[in-house]
Amino acid sequence: MKAPSYAEGVLAGDRRSVARALTLVESRRPEDSLAAGELLARLWPASGRADRIAVSGPPGAGKSCFIEAIGLEAVEQGRKVAVLAIDPSSPRSGGSLMGDKTRMPRLSQSASALIRPSPAGDSVGGVAKRTREAITVMEAAGFDLVLIETVGVGQSEVAASQLSDLLLLLVLPGSGDGLQGIKRGVTELSDLFVVHKIDVQAEEAQRTARELEGALALLRPSQPPWKPRVLLASSVSGEGIQSVWEAISAHREATLPGREARRRAQQLYWFEQRLREQLWEEFTQRTEVKARMPELASAVRSGRISADQAVSQLLGECRGNKCL
């Protein structure tokens, strides 16, 4: 694959070039990562101009349907919308079944939108890296709103929050008593809560919204001066979608002055995160380490030494023969 030829196309907003550039940044082939790096370097100056919104929520919360509704609303407002959806891969076969576009039939046909589902594959860390790069490609192609649909359980919300300007959490009516259904850490990271599917369970939804509001009063806001809000919506009936869009716009207004600083902080987060991943990868690939790891692991498993002792021992040996 040739990076420069895609770069021209991407910058000109050509969809096929965008699609192929995304394939290139997703590729796991070592020679492709060089080409991808080159491509991203060309695109970098043209990126950064979109609003980045991560949409999270438990399985079955209706994330895709919500993105269809809010994406169409954005298109109506004249925005160019990119959607990045990450689908789980089967741990058994490694393959995936991606039905995202069947849940976004109108947005996927809109001339102002591009939806790209991607298989998560086997590496959890890699997802975030490739998603960040995909955001760069989408922004360089002129999309001014990027919606990121996350697989949505536990740990991935931290990454989602570090990828986006706004983390929107979908909540199902009656999901647990109060906030027990939602992890506390996730609540603290979210900027907007949408109690979804209110067309099915209207009363339950009202109650869940009140409980959420009560709980939020006790939390420190994630992006002052913005105060997280709780809204009600149905993507099926369309009820509440416009209010959600208005809240998104209000959030943008309130946080735009601090956006650059937040994004720089995010870069710092990813710098450390990637460094940690990369160091681990390189360290564990070294011949000496590769040879010693199984032995130490089984010693830890059998209880002969503690985890800390094993680490000290491995690092000590490495320092001794200068492999660290």
Place this chain on the structure above:
Amino acid sequence: MREGTDRNPADGLEAWRRAAERELGRPLAQGERLLYTARDALDPGFPGQPPYLRGPRASMYAGRPWTIRQYAGFSTAEASNAFFRRSLAAGQTGLSVAFDLPTHRGYDSDHPRVAGDVGVAGVAIDAVSDMERLFAGIPLDQVSVSMTMNGAVLPVMAAFLVCAERQGVPWDQLSGTIQNDILKEFMVRNTYIYPPGPSLRIVGDVIAYLSERVPRFHPISISGYHLQEAGAGAALELGLTLADGLAYVQTALERGLQVDRFAPKLSFFFAIGMDFLGEIAKLRAARLLWSELMERFAPADPASKVLRTHCQTSGWSLTAQDPLNNVVRTTIEALAAVLGGTQSLHTNSYDEAIGLPTERSARIARNTQLILREEAGLREVIDPLGGSFYLEARTREIARQAREVIAEVESQGGMVRAIELGWPQRQVESAAARRQARIDRGEERIVGMNAFRSEDAEPLEVFSVDSSAVLGEQRRRLEELRRDRDGEAASSALSALSAAAEGGGNLLGHSVAAMRAGATLGEVSAALERVFGRHVAEARASGGVYGAAYQGDADFAALRRRLVGFAEQRGRRPRVLVAKLGQDGHDRGAKVIAAGFADLGFDVDLAPLFQTPAEVAKQAAENDVHAVGISSLAGGHLTLLPQLRAELDRLGAEDILVILGGVIPDRDHPALREAGVSLIFGPGTPILQAAKELLDLLEEA
């Protein structure tokens, strides 16, 4: 030694078991039942008496044989009319109309989305005048007419009623059936138009209107057929169908209708596959269960508890290989339907896995029934298999399993809720994937397809419709209609219809007024869509089931390794978009392929249903897949596939391959290859083989 007659039956059974095990050279497995005895069978009672297990009527076929009702329709109304008249002259006793896909989905023939589908899988109906041509010279007070229509039930039923009016036939003389079963459309067949809520209201309106004004007409045909075709086994088909039936009874009762006003006119429709004895048992169990279930509504009229049914031999059981074998299959299935006590029957033509029936294949299908009726002595005795130890036990067993399905649906809050949750769909999809795996692995043998293949099967003459000619004709007539009608009358009738949709009032009554005033089918549908919206279903497929059946299979494992190798070499797994084009909603094949490929390790994108070639091309290009796999069953491929290839090229996606599977006659292959289709798979191609051939091509590229 004692005489056999007075020895203890338990001793006899034990002696038999020992002898059988000796002959088999192995012990009988846990649960393996080779023999049923008097201990297994319950008394089935009498025909025409509750619980009606042996038949809905006391005299059964001695009084009146089953109706030979062949489902047909193609091209223009004139062409179908000529075919109907020849069939009636040749001994057929009832008509059954197949409509084309645009009609099913509520589009006029000149709608831009439907070009490739006009007149292909059935007859195109745009207005009352088409209906008049369809039934010209056919006395509607004498011939009963069944219409397979669900989504666009309002304009089609309305057109039929206005047509009768113009023939001078009073509505109370009309007999026949309208399918009007929308729930199974949401489960498997996908020819819905509006969301579930408004759709159920329409079902209720049709039942209310017809029970009052067209009393001899069956206002609904609650259908298991499509569930079996989509993969359900006998008990699942039966359970889900009866649960649908309960939902419709509930809908009608909520209208304030008295149960005895409509329940005697409810009718059912089942598929009859190759499990000969199981299918006979299923029909008997259906009557037993319905009579039991209807008790809860406390009907005064015993007729309210009687299940009457139409049956059709299984289209899915037909093979494209050695198609004359299908005559035998259809005969066995037809015999099961008759022994099960069906009220009417359609027998498939032997060439339907390849294309549309020809005049000759349709004649043989009809004759299959005539021979059973005239030559086989089946009318001389009622329920001749009644009392068979095995059949009685099997009848009760299927009833028991179906009761469990119904109980599960009810525990989820009824059928509408269960469909929203996706439970019935998942059951059917998993059953389809498991069956496919068994066939692909040769555990289930199908003669001529995966066993005893014949090398020199002669090519078959097939029939196909020139869609563009039909389209031209329909366009011309629509122009004429719009020019000649009183436009104001039509549009005010349509406004009244929209208002009724929003407020209240019987929608069939308003549709009759609109069609009478010269509105078209598409206009009536659009007037309703303005208020109700158009339903969009999420396409899903059940992963894991197909792969699980291949645990430990060497070929399967080898292919998985090849995919890993591909991913290492190319930086990603092979990625395929599985799609259907046009208005064909039969997606069993597409789902099974998608799930099977994902289980092998492909990255599979699913496209929404009812897409145009341009829409599918856009998704393929944006997802940057290696190949687009199209599943085509309704004959639109010659128009749609070349368009898809052209659209891909236009988007700069020349490198994306197009592959095709489904019912594709041999003689179309050269034109399709010419148009850039890289691989063509006929029905019965094992998934593993399709995957291998695709991978070969991708590795070359």
